[in-house]
Amino acid sequence: MNRYSEIQEIDNTRSRMLKCKSPRSKQLITVIHSKFYQDMHNVCMAAKYKVHAPLCQCTAIQNLMRNKLTFHDKATTPLQIEDSLIVVPKIRTISVIYSGLDTSYQDFRKDPLEMEAKLLREIQDSVTEDSLSHAEIRTNLPPVEIQGAECLLAINPNAFACISANNYESVCKIQAWSRDAQQVALEQGQTLMKDHADFMGVFVWEDLLEFYKACESKDEERSREASHKLAEQLSQQDIQLASEMLDIPCFKMGHHLQTILRASSSKLRDFGDYWLTMVSKTQAGRFELDLPGGKRHLGESTWDGLVRESQEETSLRLDSSWIMEDRQPLKTTSERVNIYYQLWPPSLPFE
Numbered sequence: 001m002n003r004y005s006e007i008q009e010i011d012n013t014r015s016r017m018l019k020c021k022s023p024r025s026k027q028l029i030t031v032i033h034s035k036f037y038q039d040m041h042n043v044c045m046a047a048k049y050k051v052h053a054p055l056c057q058c059t060a061i062q063n064l065m066r067n068k069l070t071f072h073d074k075a076t077t078p079l080q081i082e083d084s085l086i087v088v089p090k091i092r093t094i095s096v097i098y099s100g101l102d103t104s105y106q107d108f109r110k111d112p113l114e115m116e117a118k119l120l121r122e123i124q125d126s127v128t129e130d131s132l133s134h135a136e137i138r139t140n141l142p143p144v145e146i147q148g149a150e151c152l153l154a155i156n157p158n159a160f161a162c163i164s165a166n167n168y169e170s171v172c173k174i175q176a177w178s179r180d181a182q183q184v185a186l187e188q189g190q191t192l193m194k195d196h197a198d199f200m201g202v203f204v205w206e207d208l209l210e211f212y213k214a215c216e217s218k219d220e221e222r223s224r225e226a227s228h229k230l231a232e233q234l235s236q237q238d239i240q241l242a243s244e245m246l247d248i249p250c251f252k253m254g255h256h257l258q259t260i261l262r263a264s265s266s267k268l269r270d271f272g273d274y275w276l277t278m279v280s281k282t283q284a285g286r287f288e289l290d291l292p293g294g295k296r297h298l299g300e301s302t303w304d305g306l307v308r309e310s311q312e313e314t315s316l317r318l319d320s321s322w323i324m325e326d327r328q329p330l331k332t333t334s335e336r337v338n339i340y341y342q343l344w345p346p347s348l349p350f351e
Contacts, residue, residue, distance in 0.1 A: 027067045030096045031081055036126040039072075041144060043096050046089035048145045051119065051298060053112075054083050054105035056151035061086060064097065085119045087146065098123075112155050116148070117299030147295060153337035159306035159329065160256045160293030161318060163343045164272030168202065170345045171274045174316065175200045175237070182315035193312040197278035200314055201234050201289070205264065205275050208289070212253055212261045227251050230289075234279070252282065254290025260340050263330055271342065278314060291340070292316070302329075306341060318343065 032039045052061050061082070069078055076099075083105050087098035100119040108115045123146065148156075165171050178200045185192065211226035230251055231241055241250070253261075257277060264271040277289045292313045296305025307318050322343040329339040 027093075027095070029064060029067045029069050029094060031069055031071050031076065031099050032096060033073060033076075033099055033101050034122070034126060036087075036098055036123045038126070040087070040089075040096050040098050044089040044091055044094070046091045046144075048090040048147065049087050049098075050090060050147055050149040051116070051152060052086045052088065052149045053151040053155070054085060054103060054108045056086075056149070058149060058151050060088060060149075064088065064094065085115060087119070087123075088149075112152070113299050113301060116152070120146070120298040146298060148298065150337055153296075156296065156302050157331075157337050157339045158293065158295050159302045159309075159339050159341055160260075160291040161306055161310055161341050161343050162260050162271065162291055163276040163322070163345060164205065164274060165345050166270075166273045168274050171202045171272075171276050172237070174276055174345045175202055178314045178316040181317070185315055192315075195280075195313055197280050197292075197314055198287075199239060199279050200316075201230075201239065201277055201279045202237060203230055203233055203275050203277060203289075205271060205273055207233070208257070208275060208277075209261050209265055211251065212258060215253065239279075250286050252286050252288050254278075254288055256291045256293065256338070256340070257289055259332060259335065259338075260291065260330065263332060263340075269327065269342075272344070302339065303341075319346075321346065 030039075050060070052058055065078065065082060069081065071081075081097075081099045085100035085103040085108070087100070088094065089096075100115070100122060103115045103119055163171065163174055182192070182196075207226065207229045211223070211230060214222040214226040227250055234241060260271075278292055280288045280290070282288050292310040293306050294309035294313070296302060297308075300308070303320065310316055310318050322345060324342055324344050327342050329341050331339045
């Protein structure tokens with residue numbers, strides 16, 4: 001058999017195999033434009049929903065659009081659905097999606113956050129339309145979390161704060177503000193968020209970086225020594241740790257602190273000698289160090305989302321005057337949806 005005949009035979013075999021495979025059956029997906037809770041949430045009962053941008057190229061949307069769509073409004077076309085903000089439940093089998101009214105790509109380009117806010121108002125207004133009170137929703141339905149998909153967050157990302165300075169007292173002052181604000185909230189009978197830090201800690205940047213590198217190297221002795229240094233720094237800030245905590249690696253690092261420590265190790269910019277981090281006790285009895293920040297809400301700017309998240313996690317209200325004018329927020333190549341603000345606390349009189 002010559003080379004041409006061999007290739008022909010391989011092609012014929014592939015064709016026979018493909019014919020034997022049963023074609024993928026299309027699902028029937030209902031598209032709705034109103035009554036989010038009644039017509040969508042009551043059907044799929046998802047705990048989380050993702051909002052996609054108009055004309056987005058996310059795989060999830062592209063796959064959905066290959067299915068058979070049925071519309072509550074008979075005048076709607078598939079192209080109009082793609083050219084709108086789309087809410088998709090995070091469940092295995094999707095039977096219904098929500099398309100935002102008048103949220104086209106053209107309008108979205110002009111003001112993405114306003115289109116997000118418009119969609120959110122539609123969803124919230126549907127509570128009244130469905131004759132459900134907010135109390136009934138809280139009582140009868142599971143909590144609903146509506147987040148931006150990657151295509152939205154690539155435009156207005158989530159944010160985290162690295163609060164640092166070269167002056168130790170300046171960072172300690174911010175630590176005290178956080179502690180005082182938390183105390184006032186508790187005295188006023190407010191309930192702290194479940195992800196609120198146990199306390200804030202001020203650490204030497206070089207020692208944080210050394211602990212990160214020690215953990216990466218999986219060298220137990222090196223990790224123990226680095227952890228001991230961090231524990232000693234907390235004890236100097238009137239934060240009492242059990243004596244055995246000084247003898248074992250009692251810390252772990254959160255993802256976002258690790259990310260910015262990797263960036264700081266290049267020394268391409270000055271991140272400050274002293275860093276303020278959240279310290280949260282884990283179920284395993286260790287302390288997790290991480291940066292304040294998190295997911296922004298629909299219609300919320302990146303900075304406003306950071307301010308809200310930081311206040312929820314640390315009781316500290318960030319001030320835009322802390323943003324260094326010559327420092328753009330840091331964005332790493334590994335994360336499309338997160339940015340990191342480097343915040344420099346206000347100078348104290350003796351600086």
